[in-house]
Amino acid sequence: MRAARVTSLDGPSSVTVGEIEEPAAGPGDVLIDVHEAGVSFPDVLMSRGLYQLRPDLPFVPGAECSGVVRAVPEASAFRVGDRVAAFPVLGAFAEAVAVPEAMVFPLPDTVSFETGAALPMNYLTVQFALTRRGQLERGEVVLVHGAAGGIGTAAVQLARAMDARVIAVVSSEDKVETARAAGAHHVLLADGFLTAVKELTQGRGVDIVVDPVGGDRFTDSLRSLAPEGRLLVIGFTAGQIPEVRVNRLLLNNLSVVGVGWGAFWMPDPTYLRSQWDAILPLLESGALAPAVGTRHALDDVAVALAEIDERRALGKVTLTVRQ
Numbered sequence: 001m002r003a004a005r006v007t008s009l010d011g012p013s014s015v016t017v018g019e020i021e022e023p024a025a026g027p028g029d030v031l032i033d034v035h036e037a038g039v040s041f042p043d044v045l046m047s048r049g050l051y052q053l054r055p056d057l058p059f060v061p062g063a064e065c066s067g068v069v070r071a072v073p074e075a076s077a078f079r080v081g082d083r084v085a086a087f088p089v090l091g092a093f094a095e096a097v098a099v100p101e102a103m104v105f106p107l108p109d110t111v112s113f114e115t116g117a118a119l120p121m122n123y124l125t126v127q128f129a130l131t132r133r134g135q136l137e138r139g140e141v142v143l144v145h146g147a148a149g150g151i152g153t154a155a156v157q158l159a160r161a162m163d164a165r166v167i168a169v170v171s172s173e174d175k176v177e178t179a180r181a182a183g184a185h186h187v188l189l190a191d192g193f194l195t196a197v198k199e200l201t202q203g204r205g206v207d208i209v210v211d212p213v214g215g216d217r218f219t220d221s222l223r224s225l226a227p228e229g230r231l232l233v234i235g236f237t238a239g240q241i242p243e244v245r246v247n248r249l250l251l252n253n254l255s256v257v258g259v260g261w262g263a264f265w266m267p268d269p270t271y272l273r274s275q276w277d278a279i280l281p282l283l284e285s286g287a288l289a290p291a292v293g294t295r296h297a298l299d300d301v302a303v304a305l306a307e308i309d310e311r312r313a314l315g316k317v318t319l320t321v322r323q
Contacts (some may be wrong), residue, residue, distance in 0.1 A: 001016065001019070001020065001021075001022045001094060001095040001096055001118060002017060002018070002019060002094070002095050002172055002298065003018070003019075003020050003060045003091075003093060003094030003095065003184075004016070004018065004060060004061065004062070004093035004094070004164060004298060004319075005018065005032075005040050005058040005059065005060055005061075005309075006046065006047050006055060006057065006058060006059055006060075006061055007016075007057060007058045007098075008057065009047065009048050009057070010047075010048070010091070011047050011048050011163055011298055011305075011309065012026075012047055012302045012303075012306045012309055013302055013306075014047055015047055015061065015093075015301050015302050015305060016302075017250060017283075017298055017299050017301060018269075020060070020094070022095075022096050023091065023094075023096060023098040023205065024098065025038070025071055025098040025171035026098065027073060027100070027146050028072070028100055028101055029073060029074050029098040029099060029100055030069055030071070030076065030084070030086070030098070030099050030104045030197065031069070031070045031071040031096060031097075031098050032065065032067045032068065032069055032070065032084060032086055032096065032097050032098075032099060032104070032239065033067045033068045033069075033070050033095065033321045033322065034065045034066075034067040034092060034095055034096060034097055034259045034321045034322065035065075035066055035067040035068065035092060035113040035117075035320075035321055036065065036066050036067070036113040036116065036117035036295075036316060036318050036319065036321060037062045037064065037065040037066075037092040037093050037117055037298075037319040038062075038063070038064040038065065038092070038117040038118050038119075038120070038121060038122075038150075038317075038318055038319075039062075039296075039304045039305060039308060039316075039317040039318060039319060040063060040064070040121045040122070040150060040308070040315060041150075041151075041220035041235065041303075041308055042063060042121075043061045043062065043063065043308075044305050044308050046061055046102055047061065053058050053089070054089070055090060057107065057122075058301070059090060059292065060090060060091045060092075060093055060094050060164075061089060061090065061091075061092075061093050061193055062088070062092025062093035062094070062097075062319075063087060063088065063089050063090070063092060063120070063121055064085070064087050064088075064092055064117060064118075064119070064120040064121045064123070065085070065086055065088065065092035065097060066083070066084065066085045066107055066113040066114075066115075066116030066117040067083075067084065067086075067113065067322070068081060068082070068083060068084070069081060069082040069083075069084055070096065070103075072101075073101065073288045076101060077101070077107075077181075078101070079105065079135050079184055081111065082106065083106075083107040083108075083116075084104050084105060084106060084107050085101045085104075085105045085107045085109050085116040085117065085119055085120055085276075086103060086104045086105065086115075087103045087105075087121070087124070087128050087272060088103065088244070089100070089103075090254060092300065093319060093321075094320055094321070095322070096155065100269065102269040102270050102273060103109060103269055103272055105272075105273065105276040106280075108280075108283070108284055109285060109313075110284070111117075111284075113122060113307050114292050114295060114318055114320075115289070115290050115292065117152070117316075117318050118290035118291075118292050118316035118318060119283070119290060120272075121150070121278075122150045122153075122154035122289070122290070123154045123158065123279055123288065123314075124159050124261065124272060124275045124276070124279075125151065125154075125234065125259070125261045125291070126151065126154045126155045126210070126297075127158060127275050127278060127279055128259065128261045128264065128265075128275065128281060129155070129210060129232050129234060129259040129261070130142075130155070130158055130159060130162065130208070130210070130232075131266075131278075132164075133230075133232060133257050133258075133259050134164055134210075134230050134257065135230070136164060136207075136208060137207075138162065138164070138209060139163060139164070139165070140164050140165070140207035141165045141166075141167065141201060141205075141206040141207050141211075141226070142155070142159040142164045142165070142167070142168070142206060142207065142208045142210060143166075143167045143168075143169060143197060143206040143208070143209045143210070143221070143224060144156050144159065144164050144166060144168050144169065144179075144184070144209075144210045145169045145190070145209070145210065145211045145212065145213045145221070146167055146169075146170075146171075146211075146212045146213045146215065146242070147170050147175075147179040147182070147184060147187070147190055147309075148168075148170045148171075148175035148178040148179050148182075148314050148315070149211040149212070149311075149312075149313055149314075149315075150211075150313065150316040150317070151210075151212040151234060151235070152168070152179065152182075152212065153178065153179070153240075153290070153291040153315050153316070154169075154290065155210045156179060156182040156184050157182050157183050157287070157288050157289070157290075157303040158279070158282075158288065159208075159210075159216075160183040160184075160287075161282050161287040161288060163184050164208075164284070165189065166183065166184045166185050166186075167184065167185065167186045167187075167197060167200060167206060168182070168184035168186065168187045168188065169187075169188050169189070169190050169193050170187060170188075170189065170190065171189070171190050171311070172189070176189075177229075178293070178314045178315055181291065182291050186200055187208065193217070193220065193224070194223055194224050201205040201226070202323065204226045205223075205224050205225050205226035205229060206225060206226060206229060206323075207225075207226055207228075207229050207230070208229065208230050208231075208232060209221045209224060209229070209230070209231045209263040210232050210234060211231060211234060212232055212234040212235040214233070214235065214241060215242065216242070218242035218244075219242070219248075220234065222244070222248050222249075222254060222256075223248075225252065225254050226252070227252045227253055228252070228253050228254070228255075229252065229254050229255070230255045230256075230257050231254070231255070231256045231257065232257050232259050233256060233257065233258050233259060236258045238290060240257030241261045242292075244256055246300040289312075290315070290316050291315030291316060291317060292315055292316050292318060293313055293314040293315030293316075293317055294307060294313070294315075294317050295317075295318050295319070295320050295322055296317070296318070296319055296320070297319070298319050298321050300319075301319060303316075304317050304319055305318070312316055
C-alpha cells in the first residue's frame with residue numbers, strides 16, 4: 001500500500017510517500033481502509049523528533065483518520081463496511097491502518113469523511129479541556145487563542161455549543177473570518193487583545209482562556225482572567241514555553257490548568273469512546289461542524305505539514321487518501 005513515512009528527523013521535508021507492507025491487525029484491532037486523514041501540530045513535532053512519542057525511523061505518522069472498516073476482531077461492535085473515524089496515534093497517513101477497537105468511533109452517514117478526519121484529535125482534546133479540566137459552566141465567557149487553527153476552531157465551536165460567550169483571538173486579519181465562521185461572538189487580533197477583552201467584559205475579564213499558543217501573550221492571558229478564572233494550557237505552537245509568576249495567581253484566585261489529554265486517556269483508552277458519545281449529538285445536530293481548511297493529496301503531505309508548521313492553516317488541514 002501507499003503511505004507517507006518520516007525517514008529522517010528534518011521536519012516536514014523529511015516526510016515522503018512510497019510503497020510499504022500493509023499493517024497486520026493484531027488481536028482486538030479494527031482494520032480500516034483510510035479515506036481521509038487529519039494533520040495536526042504533533043505530526044510536525046514528530047517529524048523533528050520533538051514530540052513525547054518518538055518512534056524508530058522510518059515510521060508512518062498520522063494520529064487521526066476516517067474510512068471504512070475492512071476487518072474486525074471477534075465479538076466486535078463494528079462490522080465490515082461500517083463508516084468510522086479513528087485515533088490510531090500513528091499510521092493514519094496510509095491507505096490502511098490497524099487501530100485498537102477502543103480508539104475507533106462510529107461515523108454517521110450524514111457526516112463526511114473530511115469532517116470525520118477533523119474530529120478526533122482536536123474535538124476530543126477540547127472536550128476534555130473545557131468539561132473536565134476547565135469545568136465550563138453555561139453563560140461563562142471563554143477566550144480562545146489561535147482561534148483560526150484546528151484546536152482553536154474546535155474550542156470556539158464546542159464552547160458556543162455549551163452556551164458560553166466566546167471571544168476569539170487570531171494573529172492576523174486574514175484569519176478573522178475563519179474564527180467568526182466557527183461561531184465566535186467576538187474576534188480580536190492578538191496585538192492589544194487584553195485591552196479589547198477588558199472593554200468587551202466591562203473590566204471583569206473572562207472565565208476561561210484556552211491557550212494552545214503559549215509564547216509572549218501568556219502574561220496578558222492571565223491578566224485577562226476574571227476572579228477565579230482558569231487558563232487552560234494545551235500547547236505551545238508559538239515555540240516558547242512561558243513561565244508563571246505565581247504571585248499573579250493569588251490576586252484573583254486564578255488557576256493555570258494543564259490539559260494533558262493523552263496522559264489522561266492512555267491508562268484507559270475506553271475514555272475516548274465516552275468522549276465521542278458526548279460530542280456525537282452535537283455533531284448530528286450541526287452544533288459542531290469542523291472548519292476544514294485545506295485538503296491535500298497524500299503525495300503533498302510535506303506541503304500540508306509545512307502549512308501547519310508555518311502557522312498558515314485556516315481551520316483543519318487534511319489529507320485525501322482515497323477519493
